[in-house]
Every structure is written in C-alpha cells, then in structure tokens.
Amino acid sequence: MPARTPLDAGAILAATEDILRRHGPDKATVIDVARALGVSHAAVYKHFASKQALREAVTRRWLDRNRDTLAVVAADRAVPPARRLRAWLHAVLAVKQAKIREDPELFAAYGILAAAHSAVATDHVADLLAQLTAIIADGVEDGSFRTGDPRATARAVFHATAKYNHLAHAAEWQDPGIGAELDEVCSLLLEGLRAPASP
C-alpha cells in the first residue's frame, strides 16, 4: 500500500510511464525513475523492491487500465447474452485500438514489457476470461447458449478471437476492415454457442 507521503506508488508509476513513453523499456529502471523524480533510489525501492517489481506493476496498471469499461459491458444483464458477447468482443478490440491510436510509442513499449513479464499478461487474460465466462454462463442460464462448461467455452471463444485481442496482432488493428472481420467471426462463434430452438 502506498504510504501517505508526497512520494506514493502512483507517482512512481506515473513517472515510470513517462520514461517508457520517451525512452522505451530499457530506461524503465529504479535508478532512472528516482532520478526523474529527484528522489533517492531507496525512496523508490520502499515501494518497489526491484526493477522487476516496478516493471510488473507499471505493466499491470496499463493492461488493466480499461478493465472496468469491459467489466461493465460484461455485467450488463439488460443486454441479452448473445448481443452482449458480441459487444464485449468488439469492446476488447476497441480499447486496444484506442491505446495504440492515443500513444503508439507507449503501446510499443508496453508490448515489450508485457511479453517479458508473461505472468502479468497471464493474470490480465485470466481476468478477461472471467468476464467472458460470466457472459456465457448468463446465456446458459437464460437458455440462449448451450454448453456444459462455460469456462472451457470462454477459453475457446477467447482463443478464436486472438486476432482481435492478442498484442501480436496490433499492427492489423488499424486495418479499416478489422471490425467487420471480427463481426463475421462473432457470428460464426454465436452459431456454435446457440442452443437449438425448443420444439
């Protein structure tokens, strides 16, 4: 927990992000961050015990920045599950497209960090999978989807939309047809999820 002092963890992470944006991941070290903030290394180490811990924290903060936007879409029970699933998959793509557009250098720097700190990326994916599982479970509950294992099905849907959620495809997310393409994939996946109409 950040102490109630002028130098809290948030200020350190903001300074780290500023360094990442301007100088790339190599410079995101405790020493460089302390220098940028005009404080001692010890002051930064008090909050982040190592370069590794600092990098993981800043990467986690970035990956989870739009977590709540997506959680709201996932939990909106006013929208039927099939429509909600499609909206959520589009929202995942949209928040990532926005991140690139707003700050391409920072996006590239975080892409390198996310690949290097795979445990952080794994946690991020687990969180997204939990949101997706909840939508699918709602669909099973109201009879619109058919699956015995919403978690396994969520995993299959997530993998089947890797082109629209995995950083490795970031270069393709600015293609003008990418949204329409995702929509075609959604339609096919929703056909696969749909429960047969009652006789």
Added chain:
Amino acid sequence: MPARTPLDAGAILAATEDILRRHGPDKATVIDVARALGVSHAAVYKHFASKQALREAVTRRWLDRNRDTLAVVAADRAVPPARRLRAWLHAVLAVKQAKIREDPELFAAYGILAAAHSAVATDHVADLLAQLTAIIADGVEDGSFRTGDPRATARAVFHATAKYNHLAHAAEWQDPGIGAELDEVCSLLLEGLRAPASP
C-alpha cells in the same frame, strides 16, 4: 523460367536459403548470393531482377513448401467434411510446428521476410483459403454444413484459427497444450457450421 544452364533459379534459391539460415535476412542479397555461388551478379540478375524479386521468390518457395501436403488433406473426399476441416486445421499447425522444430534459425529469418513482403504472404493465405473454401463447399453440398457463402465462412474460420496459423503466434506453437486448444476451437467452429438435423 529457369534456363537449362548449370545456374538455374532453383540453385540460386537454395544458395539464398543457405545464406538466410547462416546469416539472417540482411545478407540475403544478390551480391552475397552471387559470391556464395562463385558467379557474377549479372548471372543472378538474369533470374531475379532485384534483391526484392530474389527475396520474394525464396519466401514464396518456403511458405508454399507444404502446400501440396495440405491440398491433399483438403481434397480427400473419402473423409467427411467436418472431420476433414478439423484434420486440415491441425495439419496447418503441424506443418508450421515441424518447420520451427527442424530449423528454428531459418524459420525466424523467413518470418522476417514474410512480414516484409506482405504480398507474398497474402498470396499464400489466398491459397490456403481456397483449400478451406473447398472443404466447406463440400460440406454444404453433402448437407453437413450450412452457409450461403463458403468463401466468407472460410475466411471467418481462418481468422478464428489465427492463433494456430499466423506467424505472430509461432512462439506458442511449441506449448504442449496447443493441439488440444485448437481442438476445442475446432469443436466450437464446427458447431457453428453444422446444418440443423432434418426434422
């Protein structure tokens, strides 16, 4: 067309691949290839008008190396379309896994070339999509699949399996669970393609 001389296009491409394997894409130039073969630049230029043409040709040859293996799977009408679609998607992954395993340096070098010469990669994908379209059209014909547009559906299936066919995911293809994961995605996609049982 290669002339019937000791130096044909095939010998040039083989020498280029050998340079790629040992020195990476930067050295795959007409000058380096001519030196390796002990011939003049002009002799190489007779077959490949530019560095660009040489690199495109060697990349195309590599991407299409297992084309016929996959074409045989796609065209095997003795296998019902649903089973054939699954087998083909697994075969696409398997040929790429084998390429990495057999020669990881060469795989990395070609990955860089394929990204740089996107028109070659686009032709390769178009060829794979034609194979996939044929499987889906066979399924529509025998009543096992339902789609009004086999080509659009093939595109959706291909995009939904990007994690198992796109070079950007090469690092994940050696994961021990990757085949089982693809199988889950296949099952979901096949559910989406399946025509409803006749009443």
